[in-house]
Amino acid sequence: MEDNYLTMDLLRFTTAGSVDDGKSTLIGRLLYDSKSIFEDQMEAIEKASKQKGEENVNLALLTDGLRAEREQGITIDVAYRYFATPKRKFIIADTPGHIEYTRNMVTGASTANLAIILVDARNGIVEQTRRHSFIASLLGIDHIVYCVNKMDLVNYSQQTFSSIKEELKTFSSKLRTKDISFIPISALKGDNVVNRGKNMEWYEGSTLLHTLENIHIASDRNLIDCRFPVQYVIRPQNDKFHDYRGYAGRIEGGVFKKGDQVMVLPSGFSSKIKSIDTFNGEIEEAYSPMSVALTLEDDIDISRGDMIVRKNNSPSPEQNIDVMLCWLSTTPLQPGGKYAIKHTSKDARCMIKNILYKVDINTLHRIEEDKKIEANDIARVSLRITQPLFIDSYSSNKATGSIIIIDEATNNTVGAGMII
Amino acid sequence: MKNYNLSHLEELESESIYVIREVAAQFERPVLLFSGGKDSIVCYHLARKAFYPSSVPFPLMHVDTGHNFDELYQFRDQLMKDTNGRLIIASVQNSIDKGKVVEEKGINASRNKLQTTTLLDAIEENKFDCAMGGARRDEEKARAKERFFSHRDDFGQWDPKNQRPELWNIFNGKKHFGEHFRVFPISNWTEMDVWQYIKKENIAIPTLYLSHNRDCFERDGVIMAKTDFVQTK
Known part of the structure; x- marks a missing residue:
């Protein structure tokens, strides 16, 4: 096995679209063309498509298979799907397009770095497009990719794409999200999803997968304001670590270094970071979103719910x-x-x-x-x-x-x- | 400038450690389900990381069908010995002996279904309020919507209408008396992530996972190993 998996990073995205925008087909296409489908899964949906008398393999079946019994009545039904390329691992929060939409999309968007919003090329911007965009912006998603889908049904018209793009640009300038891209695709035929295809040679931008693989997410994290909510206090009851008190938690902002002056909230007491401990040994610095244990120079009463911050930068x-x-x-x-x-x-x-x-x-x-x-x-x-x-x-x-x-x-x- | 990025495995590891620590903080009597399979081995490894240098603050529980390979029992006992793990064994054989469940008959008889009763009884007997397990969302489509914190009513049942929304990484483990939670710390891992992590961390697994020679037979297109618990025709 090659070792490039050690340097792959992780992108979480959510997909939004109205009921017939082709969202399931798009996800199926991403999984299929990026070769994330096992042979037996593929055979099963080929068979199912044939049974239904469909001409093409219905890629939507990859994610839609079990709509029935088990899923009925689940009030929040965000489905999580996974695929990877040699560059990145992806987690998709797939939210349904129906009426219960807002709370589902809010849930899916809460952990996402990026939102894909599908627009039907035949209809352009509709009410849902605005709603999806607003929720993505409200939830602080840093990147929005508008996929203008079903380009095959508008003869891959450059003019149609351009006018939808202009309309989206005007509308999205009101959003908080600043990094916005526009891609003309056909999820059904595969154009510009993973492969470029030959139908839209006028389009010079990236394919969707290329965009997902290369979008820069590292600087989206807050590495300035140090925030360490204490989750759990580690107190080993053994001789070797008799007086050890480690504050376990995940760094939710900033970079903490050994020797840093810190303040504990709500008590306001100050101390210095004595060590940053992990199972694999002590480390010199830790940053979000790492899970570590901090020890301090001074004996202060700290418990779950307290927060360790830098002295002159506190919430x-x-x-x-x-x-x-x-x-x-x-x-x-x-x-x-x-x-x-x-x-x-x-x-x-x-x-x-x-x-x-x-x-x-x-x-x-x-x-x-x-x-x-x-x-x-x-x-x-x-x-x-x-x-x-x-x-x-x-x-x-x-x-x-x-x-x-x-x-x-x-x-x-x-x-x-x-x-x- | 220094690169403050985490790899996908580091980020998944951090998320899982975070979830396991939430369990230890929010529940009074949690337990980690341990089958000796690779996913539960990874969960236990993450639990050890979460509380280092302390020992893991909850026991492990093996719902044992009694129909496992000898290698697995040896592996399990050695791991507990090496890491000071506290292991509880909930035996399906005991449930059969007590008449709580009935052994299946026929050549395809399996004790897999019987495990549920043994598990629920053991949760009740030990008064566990949270059982962590190594299930992953990518295992099958029906699991794709499962939560990290999955609520069970006082009959131990999963009610789809009563599953709580999970936003950001704020987990709500509040419950009424008699109810419990199932928590899945490696929900977001794929099969591939698990294998890559085992390799990266050099985690010991039963040699059964590795290629070796074994007596096998074929039934309905499935190649099965010959053991004392599989009846050949």
Whole structure:
């Protein structure tokens, strides 16, 4: 086995499109043309396609196979799929296009580096295109790739692509996402997905797979503001490590180095990093998103929910926060209601103090008359927390800028908030 | 300038360690299911990494059909000895002896289905509130939507309507009395990732995985090994 797998990196992306935009076919095409399908899987779908009397092998069957029984009634149904090329491993968060769309896409987008938004070349921008774009932007996705699909049905017309592209450009200039690309494709025929094909020689840009393989994601992480939420305290009860106290967690921002001056929140005590420990030995520095254990020079009382930061760069302690809240539950949000809240490794309770406005996700307009928040709604909401949380804005740090809200009667996760 | 990138295996490893630490922090009595297969061996390796230099703060549990290769038992016991692992054995044979399940009959008889009862009984007896396992989403299409934290009701059942949304990496392990969770730390790994990681970390696996000579026979197109537990026609 060659050793290039040691230097491959990981890209997580989400796919969005309306019901008949060809999303499943596109994913099937990516998996098939990148040779990620086992022979027996391929034989099975060839057989199934023939049985249905279809002319081509239906690549959508690679992901659509089990729509029936087991999947029915799953309220959030984001399906995760995997493939790899010699350059990168890819995780696809595949969200369904139907009506329950918002909460599914929000879930899928929350961990994605990139969003593929499908546009039907015959229809151009539709309501869903705006909605998908807005959600991708709201969730802080750094890269959007618009795939103008079904180019085969518009005779691979350059003019059609250009006018859709111009329209998308005008519209997307309002989004927070700055890296946006446009690719004319036919998922059905394979043009510009993995291989270029011969039908659109006028197109000089990259294929979709080439874009996915080469898009620069390393600088999307925040390597400036050091944030280390403590997950767990490691205290070995043995002679060799008798006085050892290691603070285990994942670095959610910045670079921590041995010898750094740090501050512990909420106590405010200062200390120095004595060591950064891993199973494979001590390391000199650690950065996001590494999971490590820190030890400090001084004996300070630190527990789960605390945060270790750099001395002159700390998140602000806030008991009143404003969030853009996506409501996930079929039970509407209770104004004035009390809920459990999770922020990094910290648990607290909160009260819904005020609903400022609801967002019309098709137009981005604020709705101030109707403040009833139901499943799939997105609203700006003020919360009062029982104790201060150490927060950053979501736009500067996704980990320290996000919360989930839990119904205390059912223990269900009912809301997802991005701190403003 | 220094390159602050992680490889895909490093990123997956970090994610899994994060999940395992969440389990130790959020649950009172977690357990790691251990079959001696490569996925559970990788999970145990990750658990050891997560709490180093401490020992793993939860036991392992082998739901043992009693129908395993001898090599596997030797491997399992040696690994526990070398790493100071605490192993609980939940025996399918015991469930049969107690009359809780009935052995299948015929030449294709298997104890695979019987394991569920043994597992649920063992979870209840030991009062475990979370059972971690090495299942992966890429194993089959039906698993593609499974959560990292999968909720089970007080009958140990998976209710599709009651699965919680999982956003970012905030995991909600809150539960009512009697309910428990299944947690899958290597959800995002593929078969290939597991093998690459075993190679990279030089993790010991049972030699059964490696090519060797063995007496086999064919049934319905499947090549099977001859063992004491497979009836030949």
